[in-house]
Amino acid sequence: MFPGCLSIFCQDAIKFTSIRKVRQLCRIIPYNRSCCPVTYVFFNSETRHLSSTGSRHQQVGEDIEQSLTAEVWDIVVSGGGLVGSAMACVLGYSSVLLDKKILMLETGPPFSQKPLTEKYSNRVFALTPATRDLLNSFKAWDNICSVRLKPVKRMQVWEACSDATISFQHTGMLHDVAYIVENEVILGGVMEQLAKISDRVTVLNHAKVTEYVLPKQGGINEWVEIKLENGRKLKTKLLIGADGMRSLVRKTMNVNYTAWNYDQKAIVATLKLSEPTENNVAWQRFISTGPIALLPLSDDQSSLVWTATSELADQLMAMPEDNFVDALNSAIWDESKKNPIVEKTLGTLNSFLNTLWPGEGSVRQLPPNILSIDEGSRACFPLGLGHAAHYVAPRVALVGDAAHRIHPLAGQGVNLGFGDVQALAKLLVNSVYDGNDIGTLEPLLEYETERQRHIVPTMCVIDGLNRLYSTDLLPVVLLRSLGLHLTDTFRPIKERIISHASS
Amino acid sequence: MQMKFLKKSNQSMQTIICQHCQRNTGHQLSTLPKVYRPSSVNTAKNIQTIICQQATKLSTTNYTRQMSSTINPEELQKFRLLSQKWWDSRGDFAVLRAMNSLRIPLVRDGLKHTGIASLKATLGPKPLDGLKILDVGCGGGLLCEPLARLGAIVTGIDPLQENIEVAKQHSAQDPQISGQITYLVSSVEEQVQNQPSYYDAVVASEVVEHVDNVEVFISSAVDLVKKGGSLFFTTVNRTWLSYVLAICIAEWGLRIVPRGTHEWSKFIPPVNLKEQLESKNCHIQLLHGMCYNPVTRKWSWITDSSVNYALHAVKLNETHTT
Numbered sequence: 001m002f003p004g005c006l007s008i009f010c011q012d013a014i015k016f017t018s019i020r021k022v023r024q025l026c027r028i029i030p031y032n033r034s035c036c037p038v039t040y041v042f043f044n045s046e047t048r049h050l051s052s053t054g055s056r057h058q059q060v061g062e063d064i065e066q067s068l069t070a071e072v073w074d075i076v077v078s079g080g081g082l083v084g085s086a087m088a089c090v091l092g093y094s095s096v097l098l099d100k101k102i103l104m105l106e107t108g109p110p111f112s113q114k115p116l117t118e119k120y121s122n123r124v125f126a127l128t129p130a131t132r133d134l135l136n137s138f139k140a141w142d143n144i145c146s147v148r149l150k151p152v153k154r155m156q157v158w159e160a161c162s163d164a165t166i167s168f169q170h171t172g173m174l175h176d177v178a179y180i181v182e183n184e185v186i187l188g189g190v191m192e193q194l195a196k197i198s199d200r201v202t203v204l205n206h207a208k209v210t211e212y213v214l215p216k217q218g219g220i221n222e223w224v225e226i227k228l229e230n231g232r233k234l235k236t237k238l239l240i241g242a243d244g245m246r247s248l249v250r251k252t253m254n255v256n257y258t259a260w261n262y263d264q265k266a267i268v269a270t271l272k273l274s275e276p277t278e279n280n281v282a283w284q285r286f287i288s289t290g291p292i293a294l295l296p297l298s299d300d301q302s303s304l305v306w307t308a309t310s311e312l313a314d315q316l317m318a319m320p321e322d323n324f325v326d327a328l329n330s331a332i333w334d335e336s337k338k339n340p341i342v343e344k345t346l347g348t349l350n351s352f353l354n355t356l357w358p359g360e361g362s363v364r365q366l367p368p369n370i371l372s373i374d375e376g377s378r379a380c381f382p383l384g385l386g387h388a389a390h391y392v393a394p395r396v397a398l399v400g401d402a403a404h405r406i407h408p409l410a411g412q413g414v415n416l417g418f419g420d421v422q423a424l425a426k427l428l429v430n431s432v433y434d435g436n437d438i439g440t441l442e443p444l445l446e447y448e449t450e451r452q453r454h455i456v457p458t459m460c461v462i463d464g465l466n467r468l469y470s471t472d473l474l475p476v477v478l479l480r481s482l483g484l485h486l487t488d489t490f491r492p493i494k495e496r497i498i499s500h501a502s503s
Numbered sequence: 504m505q506m507k508f509l510k511k512s513n514q515s516m517q518t519i520i521c522q523h524c525q526r527n528t529g530h531q532l533s534t535l536p537k538v539y540r541p542s543s544v545n546t547a548k549n550i551q552t553i554i555c556q557q558a559t560k561l562s563t564t565n566y567t568r569q570m571s572s573t574i575n576p577e578e579l580q581k582f583r584l585l586s587q588k589w590w591d592s593r594g595d596f597a598v599l600r601a602m603n604s605l606r607i608p609l610v611r612d613g614l615k616h617t618g619i620a621s622l623k624a625t626l627g628p629k630p631l632d633g634l635k636i637l638d639v640g641c642g643g644g645l646l647c648e649p650l651a652r653l654g655a656i657v658t659g660i661d662p663l664q665e666n667i668e669v670a671k672q673h674s675a676q677d678p679q680i681s682g683q684i685t686y687l688v689s690s691v692e693e694q695v696q697n698q699p700s701y702y703d704a705v706v707a708s709e710v711v712e713h714v715d716n717v718e719v720f721i722s723s724a725v726d727l728v729k730k731g732g733s734l735f736f737t738t739v740n741r742t743w744l745s746y747v748l749a750i751c752i753a754e755w756g757l758r759i760v761p762r763g764t765h766e767w768s769k770f771i772p773p774v775n776l777k778e779q780l781e782s783k784n785c786h787i788q789l790l791h792g793m794c795y796n797p798v799t800r801k802w803s804w805i806t807d808s809s810v811n812y813a814l815h816a817v818k819l820n821e822t823h824t825t
Contacts, residue, residue, distance in 0.1 A: 098628040432628070434607045435649025437677065 073103045074438050076226060076236040078209060078249055080106030082125075082183070083400030083417035084242030085190045086134065090425040092194065092201035093138040096433045102200060103234070105207040105226075113188040116147060122268045122377045123183040124303045126152070126282065126295060126411035128502040131418040132179060135189065143189035144181060150296045151176040153280040156365055157484075160287040160334060161472060162342040164481035165364050166488040168498055177498070178282065178411070180295045180303065212239065212252040215394050223439070224395050237439040239396045240424070242417075245386060247402035253393045259386035259405070262466070264290050265313035266383055266408055267306040270374035271328075276300040283367045284409070285332060286469035291409045292331055294367065302368065304328070305408060307383065317380050321373055329370050342478050349482060353489050383407055385463060387456070391448040395439035397424055404455050410462050412501065416455055419503070423450050458500070573720040574662045574690055578713045582642070585761060586665035589643020590673055595761045598753075598795060599709060600645055602737070605793055605802045606708050606813065607649050610636070610735050613788065613815045617733055619703050629654030634703040637727055639691055640710035644670030644684065650706075651680040658702075660689040691723035699726050704733045711738040711776070712769050718779060725783040730820045734785065737793065737813040741770035745810045757797055773808055780816045789815040 075097075077088045088104040091097050127135075135141040154169040155177055168177055194201055208229035215222035226234040241249025250257065273279065276299040283294040290307030297303050306328070308316060316324060386405040391398045400417030424447045431443035468480055487493050588594040611630050614620045624632040632654035638647050641659030643666055651657045651674075661667055667686045674681045687694075705724045714720045724734055739749050746767050753760045777787050792808035795801075 095626060096628050100628070432652075433611075433630075434604060435611075435652040436603075437648075437652070 071101070071234070072223065073234060073236040074100035075102045075238045075240065076224070076234065077102070077104045077240045077242055078226075079241070079243035079247075079400075079402070080104050080108070080111070080203065080205075081242065081244065081400070082186055082190070082414060083421060084240075085187065085194055086140075086418060087240055087242055087399055087421045087425070088201050088203075089138050089140065089190055089194050089197075090134070090421055091428070092197040094425065094429050096429045097438075098200070100200075100432075100438065102202070103236070104194075104201060104203045105209060106203060106205050107208050108205065110203070110205045111187060111191045113191075114184060119374060119377075120270045120297045120301060120303065121182040121184055122270050122303065122374075122379055124180055124295060124297070125183065125186065125414045126178045126180055127186070127418075128178055128415045129176065130422070130503050131415050134418050134422045135186075138193050140186075140189040140193045143192050144185055147185045147188065148182075149185065150180040150298065151280065152178040152180060152282045152296060154365075155282045155284070156367075157284045157286070158364070159285060159469060159481070159484075160337040161339055161477045162346055162481040163338070163364075164346060164484040164488075166484050166494075167365075168494065170498075173280075177502075180282070180297060209248060212249060212396075214239075214252060214396055222395075237395060237437065238428075241396065241398045241402045242400050243402055245384075245401040245405045247398065249396060250388055250398055250402050253388075253390070253396055253398070255393070256389035257386060258389070259384060261382060261384040262407065263310050264307050264383045264466075265310050265380050267304070267308065267313055267316055267378060267380045269304045269306075269324075269379070270297070270377040271302045271304050271370050272372045272374065273300045273302060274369040274371040277368060279368070281365060283332075285367070286465075287331060287334075287337070288470055288472050290466075291469065292328070293409070293411075294332075302370075304373070306331075307407075307409060310382070313380055317378065321375065321378070324378065325370055325372055332367055332370070337472065339474060339477055341474065342481050345478060346481055346485060349485060353485075357489065385459065387459060391420075391451060392441070392444035394441050397444050397447060399424060403451075404459065406459050407462050407466050409466055410458075410501065412458055412462065416458065419454065420447075420451055423447055454500075454503070572690065573692060573714040573716045573723070575713065575715045579663055581763060582663055583665055586643070586663060586669055589645060589666070589669050596643070596645065597800070598759050599642075601795070601800055602708070602793070602802050603645065603649055605804065606646065606706075606735070606737055607653075609737075609789075609813055609815065610650065610704065610706060610733075611653060613733055613735060614704060617731070617788070617817055619731060619733065624654065631655040635701065637694065637702045637705045639705060639707040639724065640713070641670060641686065642666050644674055644686065646706060646708055647684050647686075648674055648677070648680055651683040655683070657684045658694075659684060659686045660691070660694060661686075662688065662690055664688050691720055691727065695723040695726045700729050702727050702732060703729060704735065706735045708735070708737045709739075711736055711771055712765060717771060717775075721776070721779045722783055725780065725785060725818060728818045730818055732818050733788070734780065734816045734818070735813070736776060736816075737811065738776070739765065739770045739811055740809050741767065741772050742809045745770055748810050753795075759797055773812055773814060776814060780814075784819050785816040786819055787814065788817050789813075 075091060077084050077091075080088075084104060084106075088102060091100070091102055132141055135144065153173040153176060154167055156165060156167045158165040170177065194203065209226055210229050211227040213225035213227070215224065223235045223237055224239040226236065226239070228234070239249065241247050241253075243249055271294070279296040279299050279302065282296065285292050289309050289312050292307070293305040295303040295305070306313075306316070316327060319327065384405060385407060388398060388403045391403045399420040401413070403420065404416060406413050406416070427443040427447050427450075428438065431440055432438055436443070468476065471477075487497075585595055589596050591597075611620075614631060614634060615625045620631055620634060624630055630653050631650060634655045636650055636655045636657050638644075638650070638657060638659045641647050641661050644659055647657045647659040647670065659667075659670055661670070667688050670684075670686045674684050674686075705728050707720075707724060711717060711720065728734055739745050749760075749770075750765055750767055754762050754764060773790055777790070780787065790808060791813050792805040793811040793813055794803050794805045794807075795811070796803065
């Protein structure tokens with residue numbers, strides 16, 4: 001229903017070369033000030049290693065890590081991706097959690113914002129207004145706006161076998177339906193805010209966790225133990241697993257995880273349009289091999305997410321770039337699959353509806369023509385679905401892709417993750433404000449219920465849509481075309497869909 | 504003097520408790536001097552009566568005020584059997600624990616509104632920072648711990664040594680709060696002699712319906728509070744509906760509360776409580792009904808106070824003249 005985007009990547013570690021390691025050190029120092037011997041060791045080691053290049057930071061880092069061993073943390077967020085860092089940020093900015101010690105574990109090096117180039121990244125997300133509000137709650141949205149993003153005013157979805165179209169927009173296109181933002185821009189915006197509260201949220205980079213020891217069911221007063229690769233041990237009252245679709249936290253929780261791989265791959269690329277337009281519409285066309293989505297980046301550039309069967313995807317990836325653009329244009333414009341019977345029925349229905357409610361339904365807009373793709377921006381990744389039966393256990397909660405992974409066709413993946421962050425933070429803050437221990441199970445269970453009620457239906461609908469549109473079978477095509485057309489005509493239903501997808 | 508002890512399932516763990524002060528004498532059956540040992544442990548339905556010198560000594564010093572005691576020995580016996588279950592997440596006190604979602608905000612926001620908590624503190628993580636709160640009948644510390652987390656300096660008193668032991672053990676597991684809570688085997692009338700007008704707030708949650716001499720209890724509670732301080736009560740009304748819901752359904756039907764916990768005749772209508780507090784120069788700030796949903800296992804505020812209710816009173820500064 002909604003244009004595709006790269007939800008799948010949202011938890012993967014971002015590999016950047018570390019430029020601002022010194023800054024990272026500064027973030028950790030305030031934490032040590034409370035402890036004199038450690039400060040001593042720290043400065044000692046720093047002077048000792050000043051002359052020796054390269055190993056210095058590593059050594060200092062190790063000393064700091066040593067000092068962490070004796071410490072008990074209130075909250076440990078495992079994973080510093082988009083969702084993990086947003087989690088740490090929301091908790092860190094909460095006035096109720098002001099005295100809580102929060103640690104974020106990240107396997108990668110410290111984040112450093114690459115200087116922005118003309119070239120857009122091929123890793124983009126469609127963020128919903130709810131996600132915008134979450135990021136705005138800790139002022140990260142301002143940072144994102146000051147870099148770059150593209151508001152989407154309208155979404156148009158149509159298919160290859162008929163003219164049935166649906167479009168989503170707010171009345172008069174006054175409000176934005178979504179925002180197309182690059183991964184690095186979001187992460188940069190969040191990280192900038194996180195650096196401002198380094199006294200409350202500590203970021204530990206290069207932290208590879210080998211084992212989590214969770215408290216047993218009913219063991220209220222045991223804490224979570226975290227063992228790092230370098231032998232260090234941490235303890236925490238609450239562990240938040242934001243460690244992506246291959247989550248170790250989830251595996252340790254030993255919950256049932258329903259997962260399957262689609263025989264589909266998604267190809268992403270940055271596209272150059274043949275002529276500059278207003279370009280504020282997100283396009284998605286369902287063809288039987290999978291949906292193609294065009295997400296606006298600027299007046300003359302768009303981002304592509306082309307879901308195709310694995311076989312076709314491999315062929316497309318092997319093509320020269322010129323041929324790929326031709327294949328793409330023909331996939332967007334191809335009319336040969338149209339079925340005359342469906343067209344005729346649809347026409348009858350349309351004229352019938354027009355007599356009942358003249359003026360309802362949306363005007364069909366034509367998608368842009370693609371001129372070329374950014375050199376080397378093509379990338380491909382496999383798609384799958386996954387869902388954990390439980391998001392929480394005593395003193396543990398999963399957020400984002402660690403708990404659920406979905407098909408990117410509706411662009412919901414990362415937004416669901418941010419929704420988790422919002423819900424969990426709200427319940428934790430309320431619970432702590434009521435004097436509960438941060439790891440109390442009741443609010444965690446409430447979080448699980450609230451999120452699963454939203455996420456499970458979303459996943460089912462998205463998976464269902466993917467299956468519904470993967471066939472050319474006449475009765476199916478007929479039914480789905482009529483269904484889509486009717487949905488488009490009935491505004492209340494459409495508004496329900498918009499509000500569900502953007503909450 | 505006489506002394507009672509209770510035979511528990513584990514014979515070696517038997518503790519000897521004075522019938523009057525309800526204090527643990529520190530003796531166990533095996534360590535008790537031979538003269539005081541009962542001839543047969545199994546006789547007299549697990550309860551043995553023996554003479555003890557320690558109890559005799561104690562009785563002459565501390566327990567001369569027996570006539571005004573608010574502690575009911577039968578109630579103590581009931582709760583002694585349940586003392587290990589306070590923190591059991593699905594256990595007998597789950598309903599009481601769930602009530603924290605109402606009574607903590609009641610105390611927190613109540614103290615905020617009366618202005619006794621500093622405005623600066625109420626915006627931060629410790630809204631009750633530095634306030635001295637007495638939790639009467641603290642049990643296993645279900646209420647003391649959250650209040651301490653919100654910054655209060657909490658004193659929890661309970662007549663049962665077993666409860667105090669459980670409470671102490673449990674709070675010791677969280678180093679951040681253990682320093683802020685003092686647990687004592689004591690009663691309000693004993694506390695009022697030591698620390699009159701000392702507390703910013705006194706909380707008696709689900710206690711009033713278990714005490715003897717409600718008047719003495721309430722007047723002692725009021726005396727413990729500073730002028731301008733608050734008193735918080737939650738208890739059960741005495742109506743036919745409370746008989747049906749709190750006893751028939753909760754204890755016998757759904758069994759969410761242990762059988763025999765409540766005695767209907769000891770329930771207190773809010774009017775009585777109000778009158779007694781007003782006669783002690785208190786202003787009734789708030790009276791709300793509370794309702795428990797056994798399906799969602801959650802409490803919520805309602806306007807009707809014919810079953811469970813909560814009351815917030817403020818001790819007035821000026822002496823009321825009539």
